[in-house]
Amino acid sequence: MYRYLVLIISLVISAKCFAQSVSASDLDAVARSSKGTSIMFAQPLSEEDIAYQEEMKAREQYERAMREKEAYEQEMRARQEAMEKAEKERQRALRPVNLFGNSLKMYAIVNGEVITSRDMQDRANAFVATTQIPITSQNKQMVLERVLQGAVDEKIKLQEAKKNGIEITDQELNTGMQNFAKSNGVSVSEFKKMLKSAEVDEKAFKEQLKSEMAWARLVQSKASQSVKVSRSEVKKVIDSITRDTQKQKFMVSEIVIHKKDGAHISELVQILRQDPRFELYAMQFSQSATAKNGGSLGWVSSEQLVTQLSSKLAKMKEGDVSEPILVGSDYYILKLEKKYTPGVDKMPIPSEKEVKEMLENKKMEEVAEKYLRDLRNKAIIERKA
Numbered sequence: 001m002y003r004y005l006v007l008i009i010s011l012v013i014s015a016k017c018f019a020q021s022v023s024a025s026d027l028d029a030v031a032r033s034s035k036g037t038s039i040m041f042a043q044p045l046s047e048e049d050i051a052y053q054e055e056m057k058a059r060e061q062y063e064r065a066m067r068e069k070e071a072y073e074q075e076m077r078a079r080q081e082a083m084e085k086a087e088k089e090r091q092r093a094l095r096p097v098n099l100f101g102n103s104l105k106m107y108a109i110v111n112g113e114v115i116t117s118r119d120m121q122d123r124a125n126a127f128v129a130t131t132q133i134p135i136t137s138q139n140k141q142m143v144l145e146r147v148l149q150g151a152v153d154e155k156i157k158l159q160e161a162k163k164n165g166i167e168i169t170d171q172e173l174n175t176g177m178q179n180f181a182k183s184n185g186v187s188v189s190e191f192k193k194m195l196k197s198a199e200v201d202e203k204a205f206k207e208q209l210k211s212e213m214a215w216a217r218l219v220q221s222k223a224s225q226s227v228k229v230s231r232s233e234v235k236k237v238i239d240s241i242t243r244d245t246q247k248q249k250f251m252v253s254e255i256v257i258h259k260k261d262g263a264h265i266s267e268l269v270q271i272l273r274q275d276p277r278f279e280l281y282a283m284q285f286s287q288s289a290t291a292k293n294g295g296s297l298g299w300v301s302s303e304q305l306v307t308q309l310s311s312k313l314a315k316m317k318e319g320d321v322s323e324p325i326l327v328g329s330d331y332y333i334l335k336l337e338k339k340y341t342p343g344v345d346k347m348p349i350p351s352e353k354e355v356k357e358m359l360e361n362k363k364m365e366e367v368a369e370k371y372l373r374d375l376r377n378k379a380i381i382e383r384k385a
Helices: 002-018 024-033 047-093 117-131 140-163 170-183 188-197 202-223 231-246 265-274 278-285 289-293 307-315 352-378
Strands: 106-110 113-116 249-258 296-301 325-327 330-340 381-383
Touching: 106 117, 106 140, 113 117, 113 140, 117 140, 117 188, 117 202, 117 278, 140 202, 140 278, 140 352, 170 188, 170 202, 188 202, 202 352, 231 352, 249 265, 249 278, 249 289, 265 278, 265 330, 278 289, 289 296, 289 352, 307 325, 307 330
Parallel strands: none
Antiparallel strands: 106 113, 106 381, 249 296, 249 330, 325 330
């Protein structure tokens, strides 16, 4: 027992000999002088360290900016190359296509006047040059039907104009050429070079232009008395537009194809969903009176349309092109331009002058359409191909 007591006393004395008194300030000084990385005892940075870190940060930002700039430039170069490639492909697609070989043959006869394969080739080339719509295996038959109808109408219009004593002089035709070239932003000489490049006979183009000029003059003389718009008609339209601001409306364009001519209508829909120029295709292919306006119906409400069309529009989004919709004896292809929702959107109200001009143009188009339709029905047309 005595022995254990002596051992315990010895250990206590030894501990007192080795223990040192350490203050909190001493511990802090030691910790701060340490090169460790503990965040509890981080050493204050010197001005040199701060400057170095800022330099490294600036260098990192600069290098990041350079990498972003290089990536942007690479993307722009890729886009430019893709655009150039697409333009080359487009120009290649717009080159004249030999549709009938080298032989000259009758294609159709209109009231005794012949339309040859050469006439058709010239007009097909002119179609491509003026519309920038290439002839492909997908649309070839549609284009040929459109070109043939145009050639037939050309003959009918010139024949009727001549019957009514309307002639277009060479001077008037030259002025017409100048106006046409000007509207396309080129000089007459440049336009003639374009025709030559597109392999379009200048004489054939002038014949087309002459037909349209003579027809416009003929319709004007026939419709001058019947196409009058009263103030009451204008007021009625404005009142109707004002009332319609309380209804949901759609800004719609259409392409109408008669059922008997609709064999390739699904192909046309595929093209329209890839090519945004709906207005251009409507002007060239639609068989509705709205074709002259690029197929535009303007703002219409559901009540103004048959159920098949209004129900389809209700499900469409702005910019959508519909599937062919059969209504009676016609197929309709619709493009929804905009939607108008009462209380959300603001509907512009046209002025009296705008409404009057719209009604006059509409009446003039109706007269011209009926006139041409009657002439087509009376004409003796023989297709040879």
